[in-house]
Amino acid sequence: MSDLMKVSSNPHVRSKVTTSSIMMMVVIALLPAAGFGIYNFGIDALILIVVTVASTVLTEFAYEKLMKKKVTIGDYSAVVTGLLLALNLPSSAPWWIGALGGIFAILVVKMLFGGLGQNFMNPALAARCFLLISFTSIMTNFECDTYTGATPLAALKSGEPVDILSMVIGRTSGTIGETSMIAIVLGACFLILLGVIDLRIPGSYIASFVIFACLFGGHGFDPAYISAQLAGGGLMLGAFFMATDYVTRPITKNGQYVYGILLGILTGIFRIFGPSSEGVSYAIIIGNLLVPLIEKITLPTAFGMKGGKRA
Amino acid sequence: MAKLTFVGGIHPYDGKDMSKDKPIKAVLPKGDLVYPLSQHIGAPATPIVAKGDRVLTGQKIAEASGFVSAPIYATVSGTVKAIEPRRVVTGDNVMSIIIENDGEYEEVEYSPVESADQLSKEEIIGRVKEAGVVGMGGAGFPTFIKLSPKEPEKIDYVIANCAECEPYLTSDYRRMLEEPEKLVEGMKIMLRLFDNARGILAVEDNKPDCIELLKKITKDETRINVKALKTKYPQGAERQIIYATTGRSINSSMLPADAGCVVDNVDTIVAIYHAVMLGKPLMNRIVTVTGDAVADPRNFIVRIGTNYHELVEEAGGFKEQPVKIVSGGPMMGFGIFDLDVPTTKTASALLCLTQDDVSKMEPSACINCGKCVEVCPGRVVPRKLADFAEHYDEEAFLAHNGMECCECGCCSFVCPAKRPLTQTIKSMRKMQLAKRNKKPAPKQEKAKA
Numbered sequence: 001m002s003d004l005m006k007v008s009s010n011p012h013v014r015s016k017v018t019t020s021s022i023m024m025m026v027v028i029a030l031l032p033a034a035g036f037g038i039y040n041f042g043i044d045a046l047i048l049i050v051v052t053v054a055s056t057v058l059t060e061f062a063y064e065k066l067m068k069k070k071v072t073i074g075d076y077s078a079v080v081t082g083l084l085l086a087l088n089l090p091s092s093a094p095w096w097i098g099a100l101g102g103i104f105a106i107l108v109v110k111m112l113f114g115g116l117g118q119n120f121m122n123p124a125l126a127a128r129c130f131l132l133i134s135f136t137s138i139m140t141n142f143e144c145d146t147y148t149g150a151t152p153l154a155a156l157k158s159g160e161p162v163d164i165l166s167m168v169i170g171r172t173s174g175t176i177g178e179t180s181m182i183a184i185v186l187g188a189c190f191l192i193l194l195g196v197i198d199l200r201i202p203g204s205y206i207a208s209f210v211i212f213a214c215l216f217g218g219h220g221f222d223p224a225y226i227s228a229q230l231a232g233g234g235l236m237l238g239a240f241f242m243a244t245d246y247v248t249r250p251i252t253k254n255g256q257y258v259y260g261i262l263l264g265i266l267t268g269i270f271r272i273f274g275p276s277s278e279g280v281s282y283a284i285i286i287g288n289l290l291v292p293l294i295e296k297i298t299l300p301t302a303f304g305m306k307g308g309k310r311a
Numbered sequence: 312m313a314k315l316t317f318v319g320g321i322h323p324y325d326g327k328d329m330s331k332d333k334p335i336k337a338v339l340p341k342g343d344l345v346y347p348l349s350q351h352i353g354a355p356a357t358p359i360v361a362k363g364d365r366v367l368t369g370q371k372i373a374e375a376s377g378f379v380s381a382p383i384y385a386t387v388s389g390t391v392k393a394i395e396p397r398r399v400v401t402g403d404n405v406m407s408i409i410i411e412n413d414g415e416y417e418e419v420e421y422s423p424v425e426s427a428d429q430l431s432k433e434e435i436i437g438r439v440k441e442a443g444v445v446g447m448g449g450a451g452f453p454t455f456i457k458l459s460p461k462e463p464e465k466i467d468y469v470i471a472n473c474a475e476c477e478p479y480l481t482s483d484y485r486r487m488l489e490e491p492e493k494l495v496e497g498m499k500i501m502l503r504l505f506d507n508a509r510g511i512l513a514v515e516d517n518k519p520d521c522i523e524l525l526k527k528i529t530k531d532e533t534r535i536n537v538k539a540l541k542t543k544y545p546q547g548a549e550r551q552i553i554y555a556t557t558g559r560s561i562n563s564s565m566l567p568a569d570a571g572c573v574v575d576n577v578d579t580i581v582a583i584y585h586a587v588m589l590g591k592p593l594m595n596r597i598v599t600v601t602g603d604a605v606a607d608p609r610n611f612i613v614r615i616g617t618n619y620h621e622l623v624e625e626a627g628g629f630k631e632q633p634v635k636i637v638s639g640g641p642m643m644g645f646g647i648f649d650l651d652v653p654t655t656k657t658a659s660a661l662l663c664l665t666q667d668d669v670s671k672m673e674p675s676a677c678i679n680c681g682k683c684v685e686v687c688p689g690r691v692v693p694r695k696l697a698d699f700a701e702h703y704d705e706e707a708f709l710a711h712n713g714m715e716c717c718e719c720g721c722c723s724f725v726c727p728a729k730r731p732l733t734q735t736i737k738s739m740r741k742m743q744l745a746k747r748n749k750k751p752a753p754k755q756e757k758a759k760a
Binding site (some may be wrong): 005077116247256300 | 402478553554560563577637641642643644645648649662664667669675677678680681685689690694695715718720723725726727729731733
């Protein structure tokens, strides 16, 4: 046997799960929400989704080509960013909003900070906030062919009655992907079953938000109010798909609970005391900024270190 | 309260079916035998034969030098051909005694005893020491040191590590099925040394037949229990098996004895039995020759010093060209570039794979998914440690408990970005251990195969 074998340090086997397979699963998990959005808002939603995803992928490709770096669009992370951003846009937004948002998300938030894994904010949410601040009227115009009037969450805030059943199903106005609680939870269950995400962050996020809303919402423990708060707006999409974004959430287990509780409280503050009816995006962005601190205080105790002596 | 598992761990493809149903086969060496003087943790042994000497099977050819060391015995009869450096599985050149086999297997006289009760505790430990028994699960720590802790009366548990959590390996499984009495007798000898201890035979629950068999044999032994552990890698790592069976946890700077435990793997305990009852030195071990490149994967009882080439031939040669050959299991073993190395006391398996996951998968950027934290049995944050190691940030590495890593490989296994986490952390640990070595207190830190 003259051929020499390959050598490497142990371990010599690897699991089959890769970055791109994880990202692909996230894309698949977002399809019910995207599909429902297209069904709910029509062809405009489809066009916006396509433009936004194309924009994020092309931006990443162009940047890496220009900078003579390895092209990484094959890991599908840009697709996830584009899809998430599109789902956070109102269907009435013009196509260039999606394109601009995609460029901002990838170029400014992701690539300039070093690419995948290095961004400290969720690119899709940062781009959404950028658009919200810059083009407020476009970003908060939820009127389209199917719906007129305020989003259910805005209606709830001004004390008007809302139909919870249609909110759970998703036949309401709002951004493309946030309206259907059922579609989002369906996708989230898929990810949880495959072990891509777990319930630590969404669970503590939603639970702490519910407690906060009960205490300070002005309605006490009112099941109708609480379920409207849960089903309305971006809470579900945010809790399951954006707060769980690997790159911008704490890596430590206890840190994830802390982060979830923090997001719940921030969302509660923004929704109840803020001028806007929505607060998930800002809550997560602020949460992202606190991640390094959260990780620092929640480092796990190494095995055998509890009460053990150290030589 | 014993929790029969631990937090973290992984479930890799176990590949045990390839070799588990075939009985162990004895192999007689054909070519020269090579005995590296360093097959254990501690000082290399000192040769006591010279070129041209004739030696018999079972004759001591190298003497322990220093406290942490072990003697080496010839496993065939023949002539000492040379004493020169030879390559071993780790890729190092190690001074070795080379013996030309005369094929006669003329043996020395051993001094068996009727019953271990005739021997004092010191005599038992002396026999184990003299026989050159070392931890055969992979670490190679001289066993007599484990058997003589400072306060033997404080040992509460003697744990037989029968987990065999490494994928592909079935040598302990076959040993338990074919010679369970030797394991139980060996355990009884160990219990003689520790008056207040109970014996635990800790088997992973993917071996129900072994559990049943051991339970049957030990049903009248009041001091020995069989415990079924959850099947999960690295269940057989020393710290994890102690935790799973006793609920006690130790960190990297403690010895099992600090938690009142002594842990040895199946083959080591059988070697203790041979040494004490039969007076036989450690001369052979069971090696699993397996992997999808091997024509007839199975277990062999091998004389230490036999060349790996011969083992592959015994297993029917290669049916497909292997790409990667590992001495040991896929998680903790050594990748070797050439088969021309000898079997040592710690060589548990020879794994020949037609695919190499490592070279096939290019590492990419970390996405902070947290899977490494999820699976880490040492409960550290591998992602951060690897980062610190890459930047040689000693202070942060130590502050984040980098030394608590047991190098089990779980983080590298699960990493979706295929980053070499274990490998990076391991290099940093090696550097730190080397620095620390001013106070020479060697520890056994490897997971048992």
